[in-house]
Amino acid sequence: MVSIKQIAKAVGVSPATVSNALTGKGRVSPMMVDRIQSMAKDLGYRPSLAGRALQRGQTGILGLVMPDLTNPLFPRIAQHLSIAADSRGLGILIGDSRGSAEEQSQALHRLVDRGVDGLLVVPQKGTSPELQPVPTVIINTASDPRNDVSADHGGGGRLVARHITDLGHRKVAILGGDPVSEVQRDRIAGMSAEFNNVVEARVLWGEAGLSALVGEIMNGATAVLTTSDLLALKVQSQLTRSKLSVPGDVSLTGFDDLPLATAMHPTLTTVAQDVKQTTERALEIVTRMIAGEAGPASGETIPMRLEPRQSTSNPKQTANQEETL
């Protein structure tokens, strides 16, 4: 490994001058800067991040903690974050909360011990990660008071709900995976708010809810709104087994716009979140915090986007629909 000293010796100058020339900080003559830079290139100089980290007290590394790395959104978050990060010369170290609050806390500690300059945390559902000694941005949902930036899950819920309302549905079922999740609660709250009292909506949760669905439909529900695409796929399976077709007998919506949403038949109406924008904002906030320019939770929210596809249509005319129009 070639160091600053070697360049200094090769050019016949002091290490400090080399450092100054390379970082553009002190006072160095233009011609000397040239000589040093080209010599650095010739020798294939790569600054030692370790040396720099020690001196500056910053590693240039950010920690990313997710509730569960098998989260279907993780790939997209990781990708955008990774791209945005290395355009700023930062690295992303991963940490997995493995589904529990204690593991989450340990993951945070490990990253802090590694000397990360900042943390990006998607909290374990239902938990509020303990405060760490480094700048931390929390990506969760609007209703979390600690939330720094997130998709507008409530708004997303309103979007699908409005879509379903516009199509003429007046009685629907809403299916969530786990009521502990603030994100899912916000999505459902958005739906409910939009439905207000023009649409009758029954909220169901988890496996029990999944089983209860067919009953709801027999009872007159003409659409099922879920809080995730995978859940929607499960619902579709359930419906198929009960000889109910989508969207013929019942309309169906998901959330997140995973790859499977367009692979399904019918393609799934869902709500997409702008992961790119969210992660970029998160990164901006955390770098700003690191620079010491920022304060507490800003709580911004990025709009979601409805992706209307084949799985939603007008409701089949039944006895329950007489009041429509």
Add this chain to the structure above:
Amino acid sequence: MVSIKQIAKAVGVSPATVSNALTGKGRVSPMMVDRIQSMAKDLGYRPSLAGRALQRGQTGILGLVMPDLTNPLFPRIAQHLSIAADSRGLGILIGDSRGSAEEQSQALHRLVDRGVDGLLVVPQKGTSPELQPVPTVIINTASDPRNDVSADHGGGGRLVARHITDLGHRKVAILGGDPVSEVQRDRIAGMSAEFNNVVEARVLWGEAGLSALVGEIMNGATAVLTTSDLLALKVQSQLTRSKLSVPGDVSLTGFDDLPLATAMHPTLTTVAQDVKQTTERALEIVTRMIAGEAGPASGETIPMRLEPRQSTSNPKQTANQEETL
């Protein structure tokens, strides 16, 4: 931040002794070790990884480069790797090849510049990542001469093929996503080898292949084997549109056992890879290389596992089946 010096001062001893006591290296009296350790705990001492990295020339960080972080397998790889890594006190820095060979090379460079001690690379399909100045383990597939460890994709192909053969199918279609992918080619090669000449198998690729599928079935094919679960879902959509049912009219198989495989209806027969074992072996190999104990590509292969589910069954009796039994 509390450093070794502060502990030294607090205990009234030299920094070197503290270092020795904490790492158990030099000669320190047992009682002194006790005093130092408890003082370290009291003060909340955390060793500076930067300082250590500078002195030892090792960062304790590994780089993980994937062809595309949105790869559906990435979450599982990242998770198991992350867990296995931090049980050894290592960190995982992520890099994204973003679908191109050049980006892959840049990602590798960035990680090397960051001072990673080793690299774990899932190569961009069809490429062979350039040699890096740090120990690198390549996770690809058996037919790649540079492969260090991977799932036995060929064996997986043989597994499904045998399953389909055992069920009595004698004419099938195989659908791959992209012939450039060595993994997919190996999977298909395994299928073909197993089918040998007892089952007639037509190999199709990509979107064109997807469209040609129905024709193949009209032509007597009773099963469709794909190289990925998502592809299988697409096939099912296509079949549904053509009023063909799974597995009634045609059996269907996937690959990888993604979450969607059990959410579908019917649940998808697929082949699971033991990501945990693969990543653990990869980690073991790379740490061994770093310790200087290992040589060139070992090329091990981890067996895959068939997951028989509802999407496969005996073929429907048709004119083409008269030779069966």
Add this chain to the structure above:
DNA sequence: TTTGTGTGATTAAACGTTCAATCAAAGGAA
């Protein structure tokens, strides 16, 4: 007594970088 052998601790340098403080030289103004 001298010589030798452990034992437990210290010293000092090194890893590569940065940065404040310092210095030498040159040029301009008085």
Add this chain to the structure above:
DNA sequence: TTCCTTTGATTGAACGTTTAATCACACAAA
């Protein structure tokens, strides 16, 4: 000339850790 300012470079310390070399001392053997 002397004094001041500017420019371009150097010195030296510091970040926190590790480690080889050294040292002081006690105790046993000669």
